Amino acid sequence: MDLQFSAEERAFQRDVREFLESELTPELKRAVSLTPTVFVEKDIADEWHARLNRRGWLAPLWPKQYGGAEWTPVQQFIYESEAARAGAPTTIPMGVRMVGPVIIRFGSEAQKACYLPRILSGEDTWCQGYSEPGSGSDLASLKTRAEPEGEDYLVNGTKLWTTHAHYANWIFCLVRTSSEGRPQAGISFLLIDMNSPGISVTPIRSLSGDHEVNQVFFDNVRVPQANRIGDEGQGWTCAKFLLEHERGGVFSHRLMAMVQELRRLMIDTPDGEATLLEDARLRERLAALEVRVLSLEITEMRVLSKLRAGDPPGAESSMLKVEWSELQQALTELAMDIAGPYAQFFEPGRPLYALAGHTLGDERLARIPPDYLNTRAASIFAGTNEIQRNIIARLTLGA
C-alpha cells in the first residue's frame, strides 16, 4: 500500500503542470477566485473549454474515438489536483460530463455523430431538465409529458432549477411517455432544441442576487422522436447512469485550495496588533476542517482504486457527496467568521471579476457572503444530503 504515482503518472503530472502554466492566465485565475456561484460565468467557462479542447483534454473520460482523452482514474485525479492547486476553472459539466456520457453509452451512432463533436467544439451549450415544481427528491414522480404525434412528440410541462438554461441551446430532459406501471418505468430521456417554438425560460435569482438557475416551460413543444436517447421507458436507467457520473469525482483538492485561501485571508486580516492567524479559535477550526479534507482526499483515492479495479462504488459515492458538500459549507461559514463585521457586506454588481474598484479595498471580501449563501445549495442539489444519508443508512444496515 502506498500513495506514490508510477513513473508514467509522474510524467503526466509534469505535462499537466506545463499546460496549466502556459494556459491558465492571471485573468482566468482571478475570475475563478471571485466566483460566488457553483459554476464560473459563461465567458470564463468558454475560454477554458476551448483551451482544454485544443490540448485534447476536454473530455477526460470519453473514449478516444469520440475525441475523449480516455484518462485512467489516476490521471483524472492528477489533473483535478493540479488544476485545483493552480486555481483553474472547472468545466461546465452539463455537456461533457453529463449528456455526453449518456449519448456514448445509450445513443445511436447517428446521435453520437451529431451531438458529440458539437459538445467538444463548444457549438452546443447544454442544460439539464430533471427537477420539477412537484418533483424534487421524489424525481420519479415527474409530470412533464411527451405524447407521440406522428414522427414527433408533443412536450408539455415545466422544469425547475435549470442551471444555465439562459445560455443553453439544448436541454436534455426526463419526460413521461407513459403512466403505466412503476413511475420510473414511464420515463424517457429526450434531447430538446431550446430554440423550439413553445419553450420559454424564466430566470430565478438566488438569495445572493446571482442568476444561475431558471424555470423552463414547455408549451406544445414539437420534438422529433429521433431525439430520444435509448428506448421509451429507458430514461430512468440513463438518469441513474448519469447520476453516478455526477456523484463520482474529485473534490478534495478544490476544498484544500479553499483551506489555503482562508489561511491567506487570515494572514492578511488585521486583528488589533496581530493578524487573525493568531486567533486560536479560528486557527483550530481551520485546522480541523483541513484534517477532514485530508481524509476525504484519501477516501477519494480509495474509491478511484476501486473503480480502476472495475468494482462499482457502493455507499461511498453518497458518502463523498455528503462530505464534500458539508465541508464546502463549513469552509464558507468559516470565511464569514473571518470576514467578521464584513460578513454582512453585500456587493450587488455581477460578475464580481468585472467590477473595477472595491468598496472595502479588498476584493476578496465581496465574494465571501454570496459564496456562503449560495453554498447552502450544495446539500440540496444532486440528491439532498437527507436522501444521501438514507442511501448510506440502507447500505450500512443492510435493510
Next chain:
Amino acid sequence: MDFSLTEEQRLLQESVQRFVQDSYSFEQRRAIMANPEGFSREVWSQFAEMGWLALPFDEADGGLGGGPVDTLVMLEALGEGLVVEPLVATVLLAGRALAQAGDDTQKAEWLAALMEGRLLAALAVYERRGRHAPDWVETRAARVGDSWRLDGSKSAVLHGACADLLLVSARTAGSPEEPKGISLFAIPADTPGVSRTPWQTIDGLQACELTLEAVKLPGEALVGEQDDGLWQVETVLDEAAAALCAEAVGAMSALTRITADYLRQRKQFGQPLAAFQVLQHRMADMSMETERARSLAILAALYARSEDTATRERAVSAAKFQAGRSGRFVGQQAVQLHGGIGISDELSVGHYFKRLTALDARLGSADWHLTRFAARPVAVAG
C-alpha cells in the same frame, strides 16, 4: 418571578404586530427596499407617530420612558417583519448614546428632532483593525484652541450614509487599545472633511465606511466626559445588542413557523415532508434553538441597564452568542428543509436567513461575545 407583559407592553406588541401584518408584508417590503435610500421615509414617519422612536428615552428627555424589556417586545415583533428602516442605528445606538452621555444643550438640539423622525443618526465606534471591539480606537481627536480636529476612519457604520448626525469615538489620549482616553463626538454629516463610502448589507440595510480628514469641530462637539467615553459606548452597545437578540428571536420564530407550514404542505414520495422522522427531529431542533435564544434574550433585556457592569456584560454576551449560533442553525436548516426554493430570492425564507446571518455580524459576533463571556466568570467557591 413573572414573565408576563404589562398591559402597556401588550398593547405595544399588538400595535407592532399589526403594523407588520398590515404594512410590512414581504411584497410591501420589496417595494420599500426599491426606494433610492433603501428604506421608506413614510414608514419612518409612521414609526415616529406611533412613538416607537421615543420609546427607550426618559420622560425628562421627552421620551416614553421605556426600558430594555419594552425594546425587546418591539424588536421581536419587528424581527418578524424584517424591517429595513434605521431604527437600531438612529434610536438604539446614536439616540441612546446622546441620551446617556449628552448634556442638556445637545439633547435639546438633537434628541427631540430624532424622536420626531426629523433626524437620522448613526454611531461610528468600530474600526477595521479592532473588528468587533469598541475599545480599539486609532482615530484621533486633538484640541486646537477652542476647537477639535479629528482624523481617522471608522468601519461598518450601520446606516451611516443616510445619517444627518454621526456620533464618533476618537482617541483624545493613550494608545489604540487603552480603555482610557476615548471620547465621543457629535459630527454633523455635512462637516468638511467627512467622507462616506456607502455599502449595502446582505439583509437590505445600508452601512458605510467613514473617513475623517482634518475635520474641524467646535469645542461643544464633545459628548460626555473627555477621555472617559468608552464605558458610555459599551453601555449603549450592550443595550442595542440585547435588542438585536430580540430581533433575531422574532426572525427565528417566523422561520420555524414558515418551515413547519411548508413541511405540512409539501408532498414527496406520496406523503407530506412532515411525516419523515429525520425532518421532524430537525424541526424539533430548530424549535429548541429558538427557545434557547429567547430565554437569553429575556435575560439580556432584564440586565441591559444593570449598574453592575460584569452582570450586564455576561447577560448580553450570553444572549448575543446564543442568538448568533441559534440564528445560524435555524436559518441554515430552514433553507435546507425548503430545498431548492429556499435558495431563491422569491421566498421570505432566504431573507430571514440573511437577516439572521447579518445580525451575527453586528455589535459583536458570537465568537467575540463568547470570548467576553468567558472573561467574566462567576467566581468558583473554595
